[in-house]
Amino acid sequence: PSSKVVVDQWEIPFLNCLTGPIASIGEYMAWSAHRAADEINQKGGVKGKPIKIVDLDTGVSPEKAIEQMAKIVNKSLVALGPVPEACIMAAMPLAVKNGLLCMIASTTYEYQSQFFPYAVAWDSGSDKTLPPVLAGWAQRNPGMKRVVQFVERWACWPGMADAHAAGLASVGVKTVEIEVPTDAVTFGPLVVRALAQKPDGFVLTCTSEKAAKIIIELEKYGWTDKSKIIVFSSADDMPLYTTGREKLNGVYIYSYLDSQMETERWVSFKEAYKRAHGGMEPVSLSTVYYDCVYMIKEALENTPVTGDPKKLKEERTMIREYIRNIQNFEGVQLTWSMKDGVPTDKGTFLFIIKDGAKQYVDYFKPWK
Amino acid sequence: MTTKGSILSTVGLSKHFSGVKALDKLDITVGEGQIHGLIGPNGAGKSTFFNVISGLLPPSEGEVYFNSVNTTNLPAHTIARMGLGRTFQAARMMADTVLENVMAGMYYYCETDPIRSFILQPRVFRTQEREIRQKAMEALDFLGMKDSAHRWADDLVWVERQLVQIARALVLDPKLLLLDEPTSGMGIMETEEMKGVIRHVRDSGVTVILVSHDVSLVVDVCDWVTVINFGEKISEGNPRQIQNDPKVMEAYLGEEECVES
Amino acid sequence: MEIFVAQLLNGLSLGSIYVLLVLGFNLMLVVAKIIQFAYPHLVVLSMYVCWGMLKYTNNMFLVVLASIVSCVIVNVAIEPIFRALSKKHGLDINVSFVVSISIALLITDVMSHALNYGFPIAFPTDWVGKSVLNFGLITFSVGQAYALIGGIAAVALFFYLLYRTRQGRVFRALSENSVLASIIGIPVVKTRILSYAIAGLLGGVTAVLFARLLGSASPSLGDFVAMKVVAVSILAGLGNLKGGLVCGLLLGIAESLAMGYLPGSWSNAIAFMMILIIMLIKPEGLFGIQI
Amino acid sequence: MSPVIYYFLSFTAINILMCWAFYLPYRVGQLHHLVVSCMMASAYFSGYAARQWSWPFALTLLVGTAIGMLICLLPSFAIGDAPCFTVVIVGLTVLFIMKTAIENTRALGGTLGFFGIPQVNNLLLLAYLCLAVAGLLIYRIDNSRLGRAASMVFVDRDAASALGVDVKRLGMLFQIIAGGLAGLAGSLYAFLIGSLFPEFFNLGVIGTLMCMLFAGGHSTMWGVVISVPVFEGLHLILPTAVASWLQVIYAVTLIVVILVLPGGLITKKMLVKVGERFRARPQTVSIKGGIKE
Amino acid sequence: MKKNVLRVEGISVSYGPIQALDDVSIEVDEGEIVSLVGANGAGKTSLLRAIMGLQKVHTGRIVFMGNDITNTSTDKVAGSGIGLIPEGHLVFSTMTVLENLQVGGYHYPQEVSSSLESVFESFPVLYKRRNQIAGTLSGGEQQMLSIGRTLMSKPKLLMADEPSLGLAPKVISEIFNILRDLNEKGYPILLAEQNAKKALEFGDHAYVMETGRVLFQGPAKELMGNPKVRHAYLGGNV
Numbered sequence A: 001p002s003s004k005v006v007v008d009q010w011e012i013p014f015l016n017c018l019t020g021p022i023a024s025i026g027e028y029m030a031w032s033a034h035r036a037a038d039e040i041n042q043k044g045g046v047k048g049k050p051i052k053i054v055d056l057d058t059g060v061s062p063e064k065a066i067e068q069m070a071k072i073v074n075k076s077l078v079a080l081g082p083v084p085e086a087c088i089m090a091a092m093p094l095a096v097k098n099g100l101l102c103m104i105a106s107t108t109y110e111y112q113s114q115f116f117p118y119a120v121a122w123d124s125g126s127d128k129t130l131p132p133v134l135a136g137w138a139q140r141n142p143g144m145k146r147v148v149q150f151v152e153r154w155a156c157w158p159g160m161a162d163a164h165a166a167g168l169a170s171v172g173v174k175t176v177e178i179e180v181p182t183d184a185v186t187f188g189p190l191v192v193r194a195l196a197q198k199p200d201g202f203v204l205t206c207t208s209e210k211a212a213k214i215i216i217e218l219e220k221y222g223w224t225d226k227s228k229i230i231v232f233s234s235a236d237d238m239p240l241y242t243t244g245r246e247k248l249n250g251v252y253i254y255s256y257l258d259s260q261m262e263t264e265r266w267v268s269f270k271e272a273y274k275r276a277h278g279g280m281e282p283v284s285l286s287t288v289y290y291d292c293v294y295m296i297k298e299a300l301e302n303t304p305v306t307g308d309p310k311k312l313k314e315e316r317t318m319i320r321e322y323i324r325n326i327q328n329f330e331g332v333q334l335t336w337s338m339k340d341g342v343p344t345d346k347g348t349f350l351f352i353i354k355d356g357a358k359q360y361v362d363y364f365k366p367w368k
Numbered sequence B: 001m002t003t004k005g006s007i008l009s010t011v012g013l014s015k016h017f018s019g020v021k022a023l024d025k026l027d028i029t030v031g032e033g034q035i036h037g038l039i040g041p042n043g044a045g046k047s048t049f050f051n052v053i054s055g056l057l058p059p060s061e062g063e064v065y066f067n068s069v070n071t072t073n074l075p076a077h078t079i080a081r082m083g084l085g086r087t088f089q090a091a092r093m094m095a096d097t098v099l100e101n102v103m104a105g106m107y108y109y110c111e112t113d114p115i116r117s118f119i120l121q122p123r124v125f126r127t128q129e130r131e132i133r134q135k136a137m138e139a140l141d142f143l144g145m146k147d148s149a150h151r152w153a154d155d156l157v158w159v160e161r162q163l164v165q166i167a168r169a170l171v172l173d174p175k176l177l178l179l180d181e182p183t184s185g186m187g188i189m190e191t192e193e194m195k196g197v198i199r200h201v202r203d204s205g206v207t208v209i210l211v212s213h214d215v216s217l218v219v220d221v222c223d224w225v226t227v228i229n230f231g232e233k234i235s236e237g238n239p240r241q242i243q244n245d246p247k248v249m250e251a252y253l254g255e256e257e258c259v260e261s
Numbered sequence C: 001m002e003i004f005v006a007q008l009l010n011g012l013s014l015g016s017i018y019v020l021l022v023l024g025f026n027l028m029l030v031v032a033k034i035i036q037f038a039y040p041h042l043v044v045l046s047m048y049v050c051w052g053m054l055k056y057t058n059n060m061f062l063v064v065l066a067s068i069v070s071c072v073i074v075n076v077a078i079e080p081i082f083r084a085l086s087k088k089h090g091l092d093i094n095v096s097f098v099v100s101i102s103i104a105l106l107i108t109d110v111m112s113h114a115l116n117y118g119f120p121i122a123f124p125t126d127w128v129g130k131s132v133l134n135f136g137l138i139t140f141s142v143g144q145a146y147a148l149i150g151g152i153a154a155v156a157l158f159f160y161l162l163y164r165t166r167q168g169r170v171f172r173a174l175s176e177n178s179v180l181a182s183i184i185g186i187p188v189v190k191t192r193i194l195s196y197a198i199a200g201l202l203g204g205v206t207a208v209l210f211a212r213l214l215g216s217a218s219p220s221l222g223d224f225v226a227m228k229v230v231a232v233s234i235l236a237g238l239g240n241l242k243g244g245l246v247c248g249l250l251l252g253i254a255e256s257l258a259m260g261y262l263p264g265s266w267s268n269a270i271a272f273m274m275i276l277i278i279m280l281i282k283p284e285g286l287f288g289i290q291i
Numbered sequence D: 001m002s003p004v005i006y007y008f009l010s011f012t013a014i015n016i017l018m019c020w021a022f023y024l025p026y027r028v029g030q031l032h033h034l035v036v037s038c039m040m041a042s043a044y045f046s047g048y049a050a051r052q053w054s055w056p057f058a059l060t061l062l063v064g065t066a067i068g069m070l071i072c073l074l075p076s077f078a079i080g081d082a083p084c085f086t087v088v089i090v091g092l093t094v095l096f097i098m099k100t101a102i103e104n105t106r107a108l109g110g111t112l113g114f115f116g117i118p119q120v121n122n123l124l125l126l127a128y129l130c131l132a133v134a135g136l137l138i139y140r141i142d143n144s145r146l147g148r149a150a151s152m153v154f155v156d157r158d159a160a161s162a163l164g165v166d167v168k169r170l171g172m173l174f175q176i177i178a179g180g181l182a183g184l185a186g187s188l189y190a191f192l193i194g195s196l197f198p199e200f201f202n203l204g205v206i207g208t209l210m211c212m213l214f215a216g217g218h219s220t221m222w223g224v225v226i227s228v229p230v231f232e233g234l235h236l237i238l239p240t241a242v243a244s245w246l247q248v249i250y251a252v253t254l255i256v257v258i259l260v261l262p263g264g265l266i267t268k269k270m271l272v273k274v275g276e277r278f279r280a281r282p283q284t285v286s287i288k289g290g291i292k293e
Numbered sequence E: 001m002k003k004n005v006l007r008v009e010g011i012s013v014s015y016g017p018i019q020a021l022d023d024v025s026i027e028v029d030e031g032e033i034v035s036l037v038g039a040n041g042a043g044k045t046s047l048l049r050a051i052m053g054l055q056k057v058h059t060g061r062i063v064f065m066g067n068d069i070t071n072t073s074t075d076k077v078a079g080s081g082i083g084l085i086p087e088g089h090l091v092f093s094t095m096t097v098l099e100n101l102q103v104g105g106y107h108y109p110q111e112v113s114s115s116l117e118s119v120f121e122s123f124p125v126l127y128k129r130r131n132q133i134a135g136t137l138s139g140g141e142q143q144m145l146s147i148g149r150t151l152m153s154k155p156k157l158l159m160a161d162e163p164s165l166g167l168a169p170k171v172i173s174e175i176f177n178i179l180r181d182l183n184e185k186g187y188p189i190l191l192a193e194q195n196a197k198k199a200l201e202f203g204d205h206a207y208v209m210e211t212g213r214v215l216f217q218g219p220a221k222e223l224m225g226n227p228k229v230r231h232a233y234l235g236g237n238v
């Protein structure tokens, strides 16, 4: 890395959902990316130049996403986003066509594999990471033979549900699926239906708010053994805790983040996050783009990238290859490596919820 | 009755609205080439009669023969195509120029399939459009409204609306024209003009059924008058006879008009 | 059998949501001749106010009051828009539909931007309340009971108000032809504002009932139900209050039975299929249009 | 051409087509939301045919159009002359059902989405070609007896049928043509984006299209030609801080436009006024036309 | 000297570029019937609308019972006691006949039932149709309803815009009788009518209007004798 940097600052576009129904998620993703950039800039930036996150709004609209992508596709070295799935679907083909690496906000490999090699996923395939956790949960509840899985059909969630079922099957537990309509407002009918199956436990593969409401309904219909309920990672979000409150006590949840961890870096991130969000705890997605920015920083530092528009194509490739095969990357919590854009050794935490907080139970490495 | 054939006849025509008998076993025959007056007190069922024979309302009972064809229960547009034009008591204009409003009356003027004519045969289409425009202009001219052709229809006053309605009905060369109170809201001059128009229409070979509360108009222009009340025919005859029919006086004209006539 | 009864009860409580919202929606149709697509959004906004108030006080009276007052204020605040609209467009219901969709967009955007960081809000878990009925799976909570009873009572009350009282006649007269109404001496602006305020009042009460029934609200809640509300209102015959009651409950029951018995992924589609079929057979709605 | 302009122009073309698909049935007073379902079905079909069967672009475009027409044809037997809001609900429910169906169809990618639709060259050119053809068609419809009949139906159904207009058939015709336009738009959309997702076709799309139509003016076909580029371009030129309130800006803009200019930006009356300017010598114009033929 | 009920002093009204009224002055005295006569577009309706506050008055003044009501909001004008029977049978078409009448009695909720009785007495048809939706009434029935509804508000001045429009001759004479009865009970009446003969026979005082101006005015009987008026409005040879 000796070539001279020609840019004044490293502009990193972030195609994020800043408006529309899930703007709240976009907000904390943007917050963490900006925090990472601020940290890096305070320490002198990258190759002496600051990083600048450029927020671009996708508004969860495919057209806007694609037009925002069009704005950057000919000039950026690497991009954050798009967020969420609808925008990934709309804008990624354009990125692929122009050879731009995007760090998409999807926790599974399905989208990443479709846009190979121009997308990076945050976890190895769900069929590798998720089954061990579910199997581990089942083993903590001996005697469980049959569980009901509530599945909301949104993007990759059905695929995750399949991975859950596979994990449970590996320890001899049968899964019955019940679909949760995306626009459901009451959950009584679903819960009654589930209970009529006489299950021994429940897996909740739906949004955080819906998961909380299902848990409340379950209690109303007389289900008291909370340890036989497990919530999937995408529901590890604020609304789960604010809606479910004390009804969550004893419920299991898995996630990619252990918020009780006590490393200095994590604590300072967490405190800052809480200050900025009225005391709310960070959730798994809040750290994703923090790590991304650091990953980009590493790539910029360790490759001879100059930012010269004339060399855009080759510099893009350098960054892409670096990130896709990054080794021993130190994330805000874990350290992991990637192979071809898929993390190989990034594990999953299992928690139990007590008084509105997650308590660490176990850590599962992905299936080989 | 005249010796000519009848263009419209109804047999036992009834129309009931949940309890209200708007038409009650009505037998009316309209001779070809006449101006046939239809009068009766308010709510007698005159407009309902028009609505039923023009196919807008299905009759509860009875049959309608138009031009010797049984048109009972045929849809309104089919009947209109067979040559029955009409105006409405409350005229509503589309938001466009007067000319366009009149041209709207010529929906079925061209016999070719609409899609074919304007996609595949632009020349035919253009010729047709020009003919339509010309005919609409003629109709407006006929009613003395040529100067208003390019005015915006919303700006028309009541009387002009009536004229546009008539023009709209006339452009299709109907065999029978139903006029529902064409002179309501008109002054004496306009009424006189309208008389001329109606006669002129009749002379051009169109049979007219005229509903009006203007007795002098009915007496002046009609060849034959039917009086209905509560949906039933109470009298029929030429205007003179009608005016002197005690039943009509009692139900419709009232003392004042009788004294005058 | 136990399951069936349980699902039926669930259906009734889901139906009561539709009933209350359809009632408010129909009210706006009857008193103001507008398709207020954003009505459910307004109710959700009031739930936010209700939630905000709860942070300061536990006084039930104040909470209810805040909810009602806020809904009345917001509803009255949008009245001038629709007044100007009806002046310019006559009584074009379609235009009001388009405008109210943009109002819905606006409210959703404010909620997902500026309120509670865009996160869903949740009411105390004891708000949803104890069960009034409890045999195995057959349970019915206090919140559900309130909503159901509230829904039916509100329909009866507003039916009486609109069709049996002097003020109701005045509302309807005004909504039909404001010029004519002013000719006979009805104070147009005052009455219009009053009618919007009453719809707002209903919205405020509905918000409290929902808070107790659902226990939470999110920016997208309005969108979730708005379309079904419009569908129920049309199914019943636009502006038909009694029809709205029946169809609202029926849709609730149909939906929960579908969720309870039919193959999972299709349950909602089946409720819509029913609506579709009825609409194709009876385009005027089941009970006849009443505006 | 820079990709931003390319996409701006392409989406403008597609949205104008969609707005016309809304516009046409609204001529007879129907807000025909079913066209969004047509767009969705045709987009998925085109995507599938192009990827799995390697159909040529032109063929998929044609078949996509046909599919759109077919989808509108079936319900139109029931709702050809239905009141506006019945049509609205039929449109919305069909959209919902169709979305559920696609979400449950593995072959179409289910909720995950449908990937890898092959790219086509000259898409923009073809899109504008289609737009021109569609525009000509609609212009012809508008300025023929069909258009006049539609205006008549809009104000008074009874009067229209008394003039011999078959209200139901006219409604059906308009609905089917609208379906075709939407099908065409759907095909183009699939090829333009290259992947599909059930969420692409939702209430938001309907809302946006209606905003464009009503802000542009629903009494002529020309209004959307102005309003669509404005709506499409707005978020490209606004600074990010402002753009994050874009939804609010859209909503307020629409409300203001509707309040200030009741008929939208361009109204029939306006066109007629402009026409009058040029009709200084009405007779000569028509004669000239006659000689030419 | 009779007391002045309504005095319109030189008002002008325009619809955009179209001047509908130009310096029009009229007076209605206590207990008097005043007829406004004129051909189409003469401005009769515009005058009544201006008095009612439905149309902005640019210049001039309108004084009702000593109060200036120029450009006052319509409902206040109505509330102060001017009842207008509007042109072209306007009714609340989705409400029943009974409800239409009840709404008409907006300012006198206590006296609705007694007023209803007297209206039904004058128009028995309305009683028969009282539960029918007004929109489905025949044209004439709607006109009767419109008149009945105005009577419900016990106006101090009754203004009628072509009340005979679309009515059967018998009903027309009934209507005029009703109006005369009302007048005898003390209501002043301002009547706009195309049918000049009827209007002049009926009125005490008359104004003949043309293109937004008052051409002639004077006692109705005198105008009847005026050859110019006879020629223009009474069909020459009458």
Ligand SMILES: Nc1ncnc2c1ncn2[C@@H]1O[C@H](COP(=O)(O)OP(=O)(O)OP(=O)(O)O)[C@@H](O)[C@H]1O
Residues within 6 Å of the ligand: B017, B018, B020, B021, B022, B040, B041, B042, B043, B044, B045, B046, B047, B048, B049, B089, E129, E132, E136, E137, E138, E139, E140, E141, E166
């Ligand atoms: N849709 C309807 N529902 C109920 N009654 C109706 C309906 N349409 C008409 N009627 C009734 O049928 C009767 C006949 O009405 P119609 O309109 O034919 O009268 P008309 O002779 O035209 O009277 P006018 O001269 O006053 O216009 C009226 O009493 C009217 O109230």
Ligand SMILES: Nc1ncnc2c1ncn2[C@@H]1O[C@H](COP(=O)(O)OP(=O)(O)OP(=O)(O)O)[C@@H](O)[C@H]1O
Residues within 6 Å of the ligand: B155, B157, B158, B159, B185, E015, E018, E019, E020, E038, E039, E040, E041, E042, E043, E044, E045, E046, E047, E087, E194
């Ligand atoms: N809304 C309007 N916009 C434009 N011009 C109008 C409007 N209303 C009336 N006018 C014009 O004002 C003039 C006076 O009309 P007005 O209706 O007062 O006459 P009128 O004497 O009542 O006629 P009629 O006997 O037809 O009822 C006419 O030239 C008319 O064209």
Ligand SMILES: [Mg+2]
Residues within 6 Å of the ligand: B046, B047, B048, B089, E138, E139, E140
């Ligand atoms: Mg009639």
Ligand SMILES: [Mg+2]
Residues within 6 Å of the ligand: E044, E045, E046, E087, E161
């Ligand atoms: Mg007048």
